[in-house]
Amino acid sequence: MTYELLPDHTGIRCLLCGSVSYCANDVRQRYCGRCSRFHEDKILEARWFLREALMALRPDLSHAESNALAEALLLAASPEHAPRGTLPQWSAQWRAAD
Numbered sequence: 001m002t003y004e005l006l007p008d009h010t011g012i013r014c015l016l017c018g019s020v021s022y023c024a025n026d027v028r029q030r031y032c033g034r035c036s037r038f039h040e041d042k043i044l045e046a047r048w049f050l051r052e053a054l055m056a057l058r059p060d061l062s063h064a065e066s067n068a069l070a071e072a073l074l075l076a077a078s079p080e081h082a083p084r085g086t087l088p089q090w091s092a093q094w095r096a097a098d
């Protein structure tokens with residue numbers, strides 16, 4: 001689970017980035033505007049599991065650092081799943097070198 005609904009279901013908190021949205025559409029569609037992802041997205045779940053594993057292995061890392069590393073691992077494994085327009089430059093260069 002990568003999100004939690006507020007007790008009265010008037011908002012949705014993203015457990016990946018911590019942002020809370022009170023937009024009815026975001027709540028209904030289980031969407032995080034900051035991550036630009038739907039929470040049913042399997043990629044988002046994979047990022048969640050990767051981040052949990054990273055934080056267990058490296059407790060010295062901050063949430064933001066673990067998130068960034070998990071995102072980088074996912075993009076390296078499946079760059080086609082990057083949200084449109086967010087594929088980092090280094091990843092594109094890396095693919096071109098294959």
Ligand SMILES: [Zn+2]
Pocket residue numbers: 014015016017018019032033034035036
């Ligand atoms: Zn988020």
